[in-house]
Amino acid sequence: RLSPLQFKAFSFPGPPMSDALTAVAGEAARRRTFAIISHPDAGKTTLTEKLLLFSGAIQMAGTVKGKKSGKFATSDWMEIEKQRGISVASSVMQFDYREHVVNLLDTPGHQDFSEDTYRVLTAVDAALMVIDAAKGVEAQTIKLLNVCRLRTTPIVTFMNKYDREVRDSLELLDEVENVLNIRCAPITWPIGMGKTFRGVYHLMNDQVMLFEAGQDIADQLVSEVIQGIDNPRLDELFPLEMAQLRMEIELVKGASNEFDLEAFLAGELTPVFFGSAINNFGVREILNALVDWAPPPSPRDASVRMVDPSEEKFSGFVFKIQANMDPKHRDRIAFMRVCSGRFERGMKMKHLRLNRDIAASSVVTFMAHDREIVEEAFAGDIIGIPNHGNIQIGDSFSEGEALQFTGIPFFAPELFRSVRIRNPLKIKQLHKGLQQLGEEGAVQVFKPANGADLILGAVGVLQFEVVAHRLQTEYGVEAVFDPCQIYTARWVSCDDARMLNDFEKALVNNVAIDAAGSLAYLAPNRVNLDLTQERWPKVVFHETREHA
Numbered sequence: 001r002l003s004p005l006q007f008k009a010f011s012f013p014g015p016p017m018s019d020a021l022t023a024v025a026g027e028a029a030r031r032r033t034f035a036i037i038s039h040p041d042a043g044k045t046t047l048t049e050k051l052l053l054f055s056g057a058i059q060m061a062g063t064v065k066g067k068k069s070g071k072f073a074t075s076d077w078m079e080i081e082k083q084r085g086i087s088v089a090s091s092v093m094q095f096d097y098r099e100h101v102v103n104l105l106d107t108p109g110h111q112d113f114s115e116d117t118y119r120v121l122t123a124v125d126a127a128l129m130v131i132d133a134a135k136g137v138e139a140q141t142i143k144l145l146n147v148c149r150l151r152t153t154p155i156v157t158f159m160n161k162y163d164r165e166v167r168d169s170l171e172l173l174d175e176v177e178n179v180l181n182i183r184c185a186p187i188t189w190p191i192g193m194g195k196t197f198r199g200v201y202h203l204m205n206d207q208v209m210l211f212e213a214g215q216d217i218a219d220q221l222v223s224e225v226i227q228g229i230d231n232p233r234l235d236e237l238f239p240l241e242m243a244q245l246r247m248e249i250e251l252v253k254g255a256s257n258e259f260d261l262e263a264f265l266a267g268e269l270t271p272v273f274f275g276s277a278i279n280n281f282g283v284r285e286i287l288n289a290l291v292d293w294a295p296p297p298s299p300r301d302a303s304v305r306m307v308d309p310s311e312e313k314f315s316g317f318v319f320k321i322q323a324n325m326d327p328k329h330r331d332r333i334a335f336m337r338v339c340s341g342r343f344e345r346g347m348k349m350k351h352l353r354l355n356r357d358i359a360a361s362s363v364v365t366f367m368a369h370d371r372e373i374v375e376e377a378f379a380g381d382i383i384g385i386p387n388h389g390n391i392q393i394g395d396s397f398s399e400g401e402a403l404q405f406t407g408i409p410f411f412a413p414e415l416f417r418s419v420r421i422r423n424p425l426k427i428k429q430l431h432k433g434l435q436q437l438g439e440e441g442a443v444q445v446f447k448p449a450n451g452a453d454l455i456l457g458a459v460g461v462l463q464f465e466v467v468a469h470r471l472q473t474e475y476g477v478e479a480v481f482d483p484c485q486i487y488t489a490r491w492v493s494c495d496d497a498r499m500l501n502d503f504e505k506a507l508v509n510n511v512a513i514d515a516a517g518s519l520a521y522l523a524p525n526r527v528n529l530d531l532t533q534e535r536w537p538k539v540v541f542h543e544t545r546e547h548a
């Protein structure tokens, strides 16, 4: 097991930086950019707020987001619409902690697993997974972990709600290991639970942190710390429990994995913390772990070459687009992850797909309390670019060099609807609306080779409701969505252009072009998909599409 000293030696270099590092490299090295992921109701919103409280970004819980603003059921959509401003600001939060700049990205909290979530996870360097310890690993947790695994994103785990009756802690670790296929290294260990929750024991520091039901005010966040599991003070406090606890700790030390930074960075092992978000308990330990262990921004693949965060020249890519405060004006905010260099207010940056310079004067950043005009940003930071629809998900920006960052995926939709409109005179508005919503990534739009009705594809059913609502309010179009006989979509490609042409002709009733102009095969059922793949062995069927 690691001594506290070794524990410290593991940390990434934080400032003050050695002279060898340039200012840009130093700024990049002190960035930590992570997403917070969980099954709904595990406590993501609560924990987010407590992280901000501990960092000092806010003084009192409840000031950043309304309790429920991070999640919404279908019926809440209208309300969310009103609160767009809040949700834009609160989906990315930046704060300082221990001389580091932390960027925290929220993932959509609703039941429908949307593509947005996948793409947010492409923009982070680590993820914080929150598990409701009474429930264990849930459906959404599994899906999210699988996405993190695509990019071997390091995961920190928080077992939440120990102020309640929860499941056996060893059993929970076992479940994480077996179901999520990731080794667990407990860093803290809970002492009791529910009414007899006493605190946590820090396995690396040999300290017991005593639990006290939390306040929502920043300067009341200190809990009593007792050094050493053999400290007699513990026997005084919990005379009946200590013998049992010491045995349990011995058992845990013997049976569980030790923390291993390399395995963590490779996404193979997760440090596990226990606590209660609502009581602020266990939260500081997570923040420390993120700062000490989560990686700073790493080099990114930009097709022509790898781009290093410490390069002097600015570059970045857009991973998410969100309609802005005033839907009537249809302005949107493109969320860009900075990949290298320094972004400075007013600088010119090149929009590489359109091969056009844009002046970035009103670019915003996302300080915890508010949106504010950004003066400068570095690799790992997220900046928001207001625009009227010329920026798409996956677009890359630079100071001129032709870079195209890869790995920002569109996924084969699982749900399909065909679109009709009540008033045929509005067909132009419909097409314009769907084109823009398609670019925004709100839904995928397919134009069949044969047939007039557009087809919408989504990953979660809520996406359709959002699109219907936005078509009406923003484009004045009343659209009707009908179920249609499509099982799934596959983007197709083939080295032999003539063969692809033959494929298109032979399957004219099943092919379509998506919003980015890519050819897709829409399979009516699984059998058909298999048969078609067998019949056209040279055609490649892709489950994901990256930026065209």
Ligand code: G4P
Pocket: 038, 039, 040, 041, 042, 043, 044, 045, 046, 047, 067, 070, 071, 109, 160, 161, 162, 163, 164, 275, 276, 277, 278, 279
């Ligand atoms: P989410 O964003 O992951 O969906 O979860 P959220 O933070 O909204 O928390 C879901 C519920 O769990 C909330 O209760 C919240 O108060 C509760 N919760 C979060 N952390 C803890 C904890 O450490 N201990 C306990 N006991 N509960 C916790 P709710 O009933 O949905 O809302 P409310 O009635 O408390 O407002």
